[in-house]
Amino acid sequence: MGVMTQSPTLFARLRRLNRDRVAAFLMLLPSVILLAIFVYGFIGQTFYSSLTDWSGLAENPVVNFVGFENYNQLFTDLLNVRFRQDLVNTFFFTLFFLVGCLGMGLLLAVLLDQNVKGESIFRTIFLFPMALSFIVTGTIWRWLFNPRGGINVLPTVIGLEPLQIPWITDRTQIWQFNWQDLPKIIAIVIVVTLVWLAYRYWRQARRRAMLYTGGAAVLILLWVLLGGADAVQTTPIPETHGFNVAFVGIIIAATWQLSGYTMAMYLAGLRGIPHELREAARVDGASELQVYRYIILPLLRPITLSAVIVLGHISLKIFDLIFAMAGADNATTDVPGILMYLTAFRGNQFAKGAAIAIVMLVMVAVVIVPYLYTTLRSEHEL
């Protein structure tokens, strides 16, 4: 009897599952096809273009396959010094933009979390800049940072001398380094990270992990000490790069625009922390500072990670804010996105533009892929 009743339902369930699957597959198919063509297909085409010498606007251009020559030129050729400075610019911009947004966002969120009156008004005000387009903020900040107006003339309102800060027209460069030292610098950064990881594993008593990381650190260190890093071919002559002070203005504008968004994320995180935890900590005699240091900040770590991903991919791809604030030709505030636009659509060098685009894609992927990987894996484990 039991067998008699069970088997039809099993079949029915299987059939329903199959039908569901087919339906789901059919539903997904259009977007899968569109994504395959318009995202991955075009990424593939861009990558292919970057391996050729395509330039000029001929209808049937003569295109030769040149392998990684465009990339080689970008990283070593004397005339592509601007691209390398752009990478340095992106690095510093991303760094300070992230620190600024996370710091401001956390501060504002913690302040708003103190049950202030009119909290929703402040929340809206802080969040509002995010609703503006980068072009709008760029234009406004361009006026504010005009050396002969805007912020610089503010002190005259109370009868002081106007400021003489050149803002985005500044040509000074600080923290300079030689591009040829870059392999060495990167190797040392990796060694330091590995040593730190090994130390953590040691604290956690994970012997094998500690040995692996520690061993890798020693190997890389040996490679550097034996001159391996110096042998890496970079530019033929020494080439200084550094942090362009002109970027300070850009960083301020970008931070102004997106720290409200970071605040909203942190505020949501703070609201998600049960009150009992804080109460318990206070009962145990923790000061307010200690509550934040040992209870709240560690619990906010996933929020910080998400914010770093979102803000990081914005800053790595930034184009419109700088285009509006400083124009396309202000070389001191140049970034790869602008250089790609100019190389491809003004200089007609489409292959080189494609190569710059692929380098940008790789930079963003380096940030996002590990994040997607860990989130997808943890979802799977759940």
Place this chain on the structure above:
Amino acid sequence: MKRLLSLVLVLGMLLGLTSLALAQGPSGELEIFSWWAGDEGPALEALINRYQELYPDVEVVNATVTGGSGVNAKAVLKTRMLGGDPPDTFQVHAGQELIGTWVIADRMEDLTFLYDEEGWWDQFPQGLLDLLSTEDGIWSVPVNIHRSNVMWYVPANLEEWGVDVPQTWDDFLAVCPTLQEAGVVPLALGENWTVNHLWESVALAGLGPDGWNALWAGEKSWTDDDVVAVWETFGQILDCTNEDAPSLSWQQAVDMVVNGEAAFNVMGDWAAGYMTTTLGLEPGEGFGWAPSPGTDGVFMMLSDSFGLPVGAPNRDATIAWLRLLGSAEGQDLFNPLKGSIPANLNSDVTNPDLYNAYSRSAAEDWASNTIVGSLVHGAVANERFMNDFATVMEIFLSSRDAVAASNAAQAVAVQAGIGG
């Protein structure tokens, strides 16, 4: 029945043919692609209005993409051309911006037939025709002429400061400290492209017209001593300019001269249009002009032109447009409003009702001077070189190393196939 039907058909076809023959002139849509919006819009409008009077059956689509000297328009145009959707005609600087980008890509139609029909070979100066031509034909119709190497000043201010208009850059560098001590910026400069604009005037002075042309023919190396010397002079001149230059538009740089904050400014003669029309100054009294130092007798020109792209949707209407554009009548409609001088030698340029004092003087120079092409405004070098020249300038500005800049420029010239 069948016979009747075929009769009707034949009659209908005959009628169709006659109506085609009767409808003289083009019809349909004509899309004109340019970056003339804002201040420069009315000049184009005047031409379009006249065109509509002549060809009422054509519906003109005035497609403008804003952005100084066509930065954005050119990018849009390239996307459209690559995508197989050319406009009927588009604005392009005469010279290598036309030849090096569009003609070598086989995207333009030869206009020799039009020049033959209209007798334009004698109506435009030879130097200009050369810029528009290759061995295989002539590729666009010029509508105006601007001059790049002009130095602007306010005569009354110079008198007050006791300064003469410098004849050479050495003269200028000699008065530079005097002006600086008086609290005056000797030379007003604006954003990045105006720096390149200043450079081409300095280079023309240093190399002379022959040296300048040899440079672009690939017969002269950028590493030659006199080119290096140009960079050195240029560096000294930059020391006499305002520090906030990158934040100023070219108009704001002109404003500094008009307001008495600066003594001189080197800018193309669209500055005359700005000062007369927008600022309401009288040419010769409110502002004065001279060829930029060391370039007396040389006219560094740039010209806007329109061509006929291969595959233009409405070829007949476009040819009619080009006919109007190149005619003396069309040029006299356009140029007084644009503040430029007509390219067509038959136009009424001496008429003081049409052209102001500056334009008339420029037209005299145009007819008598040695003519060379501008780098920054697309005449002498292809777009690849122009784009990479920004990098060369950046190398110079950050290192102030004349030799390094010359070497970089030479490398760019080789890569971009200058003269090749």
